[in-house]
Amino acid sequence: MNKVNKDNFTQEKYKYGFVTEIESEKIPKGLNEDVIKLISKKKNEPEWMLEWRLSAFKRLENMSVPKWAKAEIDEIDFQDLYYYSSPKDFKEKPKSLDEVDPKLLETYEKLGIPLKEQKVLAGVAVDAVFDSVSVATTFKEKLNEIGVIFCPISEAIQKHPELVKKYIGSVIPVTDHFYATLNSAVFSDGSFVYIPKGVKCPMELSTYFRINASETGQFERTLIIADEGSYVSYLEGCTAPMRDENQLHAANVELVALDDAEIKYSTVQNWYPGDENGKGGIYNFVTKRGLCKGKNSKISWTQIETGSAITWKYPSCILRGDNSTGEFYSVAITNNYQQADTGTKMIHLGKNTKSRIISKGISAGKSSNTYRGLVSFHKKAKNAKNFTQCDSLLVGSECKANTIPLTENSSNSSSIEHEATTSKISDEQLFYCMQRGLDAEEAQSLIVNGFCKEVLQKLPMEFAVEAQKLVSISLEGSVG
Amino acid sequence: MLEIKNLNVTVEEKQILKNLNLNIGKGEVHAIMGPNGSGKSTIAHTLAGKPNYNVESGEVNLNGEDLLSKDPYERSLNGLFLAFQYPIELPGVTNASYLKQIVNAHRKSRKETPIDAGEFLKILKEKSKLLDIPMDMHSRFVNTGFSGGEKKKNEVLQMDLLDPSLIIMDETDSGLDVDALKTTADAINKLRNDERSFIIITHYLRLLEYIEPDYVHVFQNGSVIETGDKTLASRIDQEGYS
Numbered sequence: 001m002n003k004v005n006k007d008n009f010t011q012e013k014y015k016y017g018f019v020t021e022i023e024s025e026k027i028p029k030g031l032n033e034d035v036i037k038l039i040s041k042k043k044n045e046p047e048w049m050l051e052w053r054l055s056a057f058k059r060l061e062n063m064s065v066p067k068w069a070k071a072e073i074d075e076i077d078f079q080d081l082y083y084y085s086s087p088k089d090f091k092e093k094p095k096s097l098d099e100v101d102p103k104l105l106e107t108y109e110k111l112g113i114p115l116k117e118q119k120v121l122a123g124v125a126v127d128a129v130f131d132s133v134s135v136a137t138t139f140k141e142k143l144n145e146i147g148v149i150f151c152p153i154s155e156a157i158q159k160h161p162e163l164v165k166k167y168i169g170s171v172i173p174v175t176d177h178f179y180a181t182l183n184s185a186v187f188s189d190g191s192f193v194y195i196p197k198g199v200k201c202p203m204e205l206s207t208y209f210r211i212n213a214s215e216t217g218q219f220e221r222t223l224i225i226a227d228e229g230s231y232v233s234y235l236e237g238c239t240a241p242m243r244d245e246n247q248l249h250a251a252n253v254e255l256v257a258l259d260d261a262e263i264k265y266s267t268v269q270n271w272y273p274g275d276e277n278g279k280g281g282i283y284n285f286v287t288k289r290g291l292c293k294g295k296n297s298k299i300s301w302t303q304i305e306t307g308s309a310i311t312w313k314y315p316s317c318i319l320r321g322d323n324s325t326g327e328f329y330s331v332a333i334t335n336n337y338q339q340a341d342t343g344t345k346m347i348h349l350g351k352n353t354k355s356r357i358i359s360k361g362i363s364a365g366k367s368s369n370t371y372r373g374l375v376s377f378h379k380k381a382k383n384a385k386n387f388t389q390c391d392s393l394l395v396g397s398e399c400k401a402n403t404i405p406l407t408e409n410s411s412n413s414s415s416i417e418h419e420a421t422t423s424k425i426s427d428e429q430l431f432y433c434m435q436r437g438l439d440a441e442e443a444q445s446l447i448v449n450g451f452c453k454e455v456l457q458k459l460p461m462e463f464a465v466e467a468q469k470l471v472s473i474s475l476e477g478s479v480g
Numbered sequence: 481m482l483e484i485k486n487l488n489v490t491v492e493e494k495q496i497l498k499n500l501n502l503n504i505g506k507g508e509v510h511a512i513m514g515p516n517g518s519g520k521s522t523i524a525h526t527l528a529g530k531p532n533y534n535v536e537s538g539e540v541n542l543n544g545e546d547l548l549s550k551d552p553y554e555r556s557l558n559g560l561f562l563a564f565q566y567p568i569e570l571p572g573v574t575n576a577s578y579l580k581q582i583v584n585a586h587r588k589s590r591k592e593t594p595i596d597a598g599e600f601l602k603i604l605k606e607k608s609k610l611l612d613i614p615m616d617m618h619s620r621f622v623n624t625g626f627s628g629g630e631k632k633k634n635e636v637l638q639m640d641l642l643d644p645s646l647i648i649m650d651e652t653d654s655g656l657d658v659d660a661l662k663t664t665a666d667a668i669n670k671l672r673n674d675e676r677s678f679i680i681i682t683h684y685l686r687l688l689e690y691i692e693p694d695y696v697h698v699f700q701n702g703s704v705i706e707t708g709d710k711t712l713a714s715r716i717d718q719e720g721y722s
Contacts, residue, residue, distance in 0.1 A: 426568075427531060428568050429568050429569075429570060431528075431530055431531065431552060431568075432564065432567070432568035432570075433570070433582075434529075434551070434552040434553040434556070435528050435529075435552055435553075435555075435556055435561075435562050435564075436556055436582040436585070436638060436642065437553050437556040437557050437582050437585035437586050437589070437642070438553055438581065438582065438585050439551070439553045440551075440553075442581075442585065443553075446570070446573055446578070446581065447570060447573070449572070449573070450570055450571055450572025450573035450621070451571070451572055452572070453572040453573075454572070
């Protein structure tokens, strides 16, 4: 009886923890040239792409795993992982949804992402990535009509090689750091977006990443290019089954905004966080970087980080174009034994560049939550401005919160404003809400949602409500 | 409807309430007066179930049910409302969404469906008008940066929205200027009926001139030393507690 209750409870806490019973096809475990060649072959890639992967792999041999994050990470045996897994008999991406395996459609339905177009959220186009392959992309034709390219990156490599060649690795160099280089060698799938000159993309574009297979790493690669005067809002979501093992998700996301273009990139990260004793969960080691290449361009990162055993990511902006703007809005929630080391880098290169950082860290249980940020003004960044606000909220007394904001200033006309607060949910606030009829969990969730409001309201409307619920669920069991 | 029998309460190991006995009938308004530190606010917090207010012995029944075994939110759902002396700020939580959420918590406990947004707005407008509360106050964060008067009015608004059967007001009159006191008292008087009981904790006569109590109790050292009708309040106002 006890066991049943406990399972139900866990189930409710992480409702995306199911496994889809679908036969998968994996290439042998291990990291070597043959594996990379096989991945490239599976993806039917042109020679230049394979060369690029192999050159990254060569670099990797002399690199080691970065160790500076404030997180305890069990050593990962990179030879003991599967680098590619796809549903069996998945030779070619289905041309239409009717050809997609019903089990896959059902999986996404269960995740709240219906792919059949008559059911989908109006105004949101979805690319669904299952382990190492994209299984469906909605609204593709409709977007095509206005010249917007939204497809899996594997397809873009074949159909739009000139764009991919020009921009891949242009923001995150192949040699950047171990995980970024690893991704460059073995990346499997992710989304490719190109918005042509002057086009305001009329719908939200979103990618939904699902890890299903066990002992498999997911190496997402996403590239978004906003040409002059264009606009796009993009959202990614992530979930994975509950397993006792730690699984690796090492993504590279590159954004390029040309003159007067704007990219709004939102993430709702809900990877399996591990159980209440810290067993299992995803290692989310992600490199996300945006280049404001053109003048007056703008890149805005919004992230809601609730999942993963370890989150290690710093979505950053390189503000090269004069008058360009970078923004980072983040809510990172850790509970139980979760560890998050997250923040941003704002690199000001151009004149009159502006950046704004709002980070809200919430720690509960025995978790550890660190904000790590760098604001850097280069010599030519005349009149550059930054505003940083880092707020931490502690729930209970066994968790940790750290704020590590770094600044480098070589420009004498720039300004940095920094504010930081650490607070606890007060017993007075809880009692007040409970006196009005809210139970302890409802009261806590109300207060926490208030704390994150500034960030939550940056999310696209369609996802804001979902995110609020997620914030509450992530903290379940931490009251008292 | 409320029976307090031989109640002993300690806070941080200090005994505050001593063998307190008090009976409040349906529809009655009881005022509690007394000098600072006499235990007036302690009775309010104990009835509402505030943590760290330890009941050492005694019994409290509300509408025939044992009150002390219930969680604070259950007491609220069972009809007990405490208007705070110092209402708490909830940064980032807009007043309108907070009010709607507490209304829905009460509806849920009565097995009713959540209130429709349009209907809620209508009710909110109506009740805010009674208290002279401008609607734009509801798009601000709960009590955050509110003036003393706004906070107190917001408490009275909540008591109106939640339809409680027992209202405890902990120095609701403090921080109100004469006009606000009158508006607030008028709104409270509209809430008086045969079913609803009040405990009004106050230092001053002026609130009791607007809201006439049926009984006045004088507190000293954690228990009631004298009970009378509203004339007792006037006497205390003139002569003091000694």
